[in-house]
Amino acid sequence: MKVLIIGGAGMIGRKLAERLARDGELGGKAISKLTLYDVVPGVVPAGARMPVDVKTGDLPAAGEAAKLVADKPEVVFHLAAIVSGEAEQDFDKGYRINMDGTRSVLEAVRAAGHVPRLVFASSIAVFGAPFPEAIGDEFFHQPLTSYGAQKSIGELLVSDYSRKGFVDGVSLRLPTICVRPGKPNKAASGFFSNIMREPLAGAEAVLPVSDSVMHWHASPRAAVEFMRHAATIDTARLGARRAVTLPGLAVTVGEQIAALKKVAGDKVVARIRREPDPFIEKIVAGWPRKFAAQRALDLGFKPDASFEEIIRIHIEDELGGRIA
Amino acid sequence: MKVLIIGGAGMIGRKLAERLARDGELGGKAISKLTLYDVVPGVVPAGARMPVDVKTGDLPAAGEAAKLVADKPEVVFHLAAIVSGEAEQDFDKGYRINMDGTRSVLEAVRAAGHVPRLVFASSIAVFGAPFPEAIGDEFFHQPLTSYGAQKSIGELLVSDYSRKGFVDGVSLRLPTICVRPGKPNKAASGFFSNIMREPLAGAEAVLPVSDSVMHWHASPRAAVEFMRHAATIDTARLGARRAVTLPGLAVTVGEQIAALKKVAGDKVVARIRREPDPFIEKIVAGWPRKFAAQRALDLGFKPDASFEEIIRIHIEDELGGRIA
Numbered sequence: 001m002k003v004l005i006i007g008g009a010g011m012i013g014r015k016l017a018e019r020l021a022r023d024g025e026l027g028g029k030a031i032s033k034l035t036l037y038d039v040v041p042g043v044v045p046a047g048a049r050m051p052v053d054v055k056t057g058d059l060p061a062a063g064e065a066a067k068l069v070a071d072k073p074e075v076v077f078h079l080a081a082i083v084s085g086e087a088e089q090d091f092d093k094g095y096r097i098n099m100d101g102t103r104s105v106l107e108a109v110r111a112a113g114h115v116p117r118l119v120f121a122s123s124i125a126v127f128g129a130p131f132p133e134a135i136g137d138e139f140f141h142q143p144l145t146s147y148g149a150q151k152s153i154g155e156l157l158v159s160d161y162s163r164k165g166f167v168d169g170v171s172l173r174l175p176t177i178c179v180r181p182g183k184p185n186k187a188a189s190g191f192f193s194n195i196m197r198e199p200l201a202g203a204e205a206v207l208p209v210s211d212s213v214m215h216w217h218a219s220p221r222a223a224v225e226f227m228r229h230a231a232t233i234d235t236a237r238l239g240a241r242r243a244v245t246l247p248g249l250a251v252t253v254g255e256q257i258a259a260l261k262k263v264a265g266d267k268v269v270a271r272i273r274r275e276p277d278p279f280i281e282k283i284v285a286g287w288p289r290k291f292a293a294q295r296a297l298d299l300g301f302k303p304d305a306s307f308e309e310i311i312r313i314h315i316e317d318e319l320g321g322r323i324a
Numbered sequence: 325m326k327v328l329i330i331g332g333a334g335m336i337g338r339k340l341a342e343r344l345a346r347d348g349e350l351g352g353k354a355i356s357k358l359t360l361y362d363v364v365p366g367v368v369p370a371g372a373r374m375p376v377d378v379k380t381g382d383l384p385a386a387g388e389a390a391k392l393v394a395d396k397p398e399v400v401f402h403l404a405a406i407v408s409g410e411a412e413q414d415f416d417k418g419y420r421i422n423m424d425g426t427r428s429v430l431e432a433v434r435a436a437g438h439v440p441r442l443v444f445a446s447s448i449a450v451f452g453a454p455f456p457e458a459i460g461d462e463f464f465h466q467p468l469t470s471y472g473a474q475k476s477i478g479e480l481l482v483s484d485y486s487r488k489g490f491v492d493g494v495s496l497r498l499p500t501i502c503v504r505p506g507k508p509n510k511a512a513s514g515f516f517s518n519i520m521r522e523p524l525a526g527a528e529a530v531l532p533v534s535d536s537v538m539h540w541h542a543s544p545r546a547a548v549e550f551m552r553h554a555a556t557i558d559t560a561r562l563g564a565r566r567a568v569t570l571p572g573l574a575v576t577v578g579e580q581i582a583a584l585k586k587v588a589g590d591k592v593v594a595r596i597r598r599e600p601d602p603f604i605e606k607i608v609a610g611w612p613r614k615f616a617a618q619r620a621l622d623l624g625f626k627p628d629a630s631f632e633e634i635i636r637i638h639i640e641d642e643l644g645g646r647i648a
Binding site for chain 2: 091128138139140141142143144146149152153156157159160163164240241
């Protein structure tokens, strides 16, 4: 079985590639080839149990997606995207990659004619405030960003192409990924990860919002599991409704900090500096806080066990088990 | 003020053009020019109180939409679409006109830079079964046709381009139009109108479903009023949620027939022949029956007063007041 990861150099793409390379299989089927595609070269996972092709290119360019699926990969993960902040600043680029790029993947797959499983990374950004207390599985999509609009359009396309039998698609609305590895980033949501990752690494982190702010989280490891599960689930169970809001953990910043204290102690927690920023407070107030993701649970998608578990996953996967 | 109707040769486009031509104004502003654009030539309304331009062309073709908005019309009605049945049969044509065409209008308007009011004709086809008893304003969009997917994408684009300040858009989810004038058509929904129009004109009509089937209706006259209201409403009241489910009448086929009897008598009703068709019954079972369109009511959109009124409108507007 051939597997293609579009967006294979990104954070989730890389972790998914590492997992698949280590397992050598997906859903009980041996992977004969893994292709990582992105705008920058992906990294061949060490000790991969199959040949790994690394390709780069411009996804919506004419003929590009067709080349990518020419060898008819049985499973395609489409994770490539211009992220929220950039899609908001560069309207044309966001639509070109997030909308036209997704459509070009679907059109290429339709032309190839082999009806692969397609796992499309969507986002809770398809929802826009005001929200009910917990957002249900039938709440409408009223995005408040271009990124959210583009992801919502992607979902509609994946569902319609699936209904027509051109692809066997699943769209996954990922929670915010926490603890996100790497450098502190300037995304408005960055602090949710920064206040965990930086103190654990011995550095200070700024908390710009109050402790009562609640948000919807999943670990990178859970995200990889969501992808693998979506690639192997019986899609007859989804019917025509191919988009799934994934289960996360709804925790407040205060609960995040309490979990950090439990796992890593007072010394680490003391590295969080409270510096309220009304601008970020306001942005965050418009974000989803909590979902009733019952459908995903029924479909076998599993949330992290607890926020402490999310922190332990970070320590294990990113810090080699050591806290600074 | 210049007004452009894209899809100006269609049923609603024609009636809207006649109304605007007769009024000479919209929202208290004199109309200096009315342009009717479609794939086939529109008809200049008799006695129009302003110059009327009739143009034909292929909307998504390169440069076409830009030409259309070159004179910066202050109000654009975008009603052009490949209808449901055809969009389902011809996948490429449906996406080309309904999705690419709508995007090309938005891009042209964005390039023109004058931020016109845009009224986009969407549809209750953005919703897909299973439904709650009455579909609320926050029910999600899970279309079961390519047409519904394309309209839903159009709504997302109109909202996002509006949020960015490129256009001042309103998307209207029209109820099924009844009584639809013209020849009996083969659309699965045709019978809702056929069983009214044909008997009133002295002809037989076939009713393929049971009397208990409920559906969501508005008269052509109400549809024109929806368009005019949307063109003049204060869009600040819509916020970021630019799509509105319009108020219709939820009536059963039995109630339709009772209304026909009241307005036109037993002789006319006797021209309805019951001929159950399980195929059509099944299609219709997947359609919306009823909405709680509270938001539209709050925004001042008005449904027809009763189904009898819908029949009287047809007799007045299409039959010159005479029943056969």
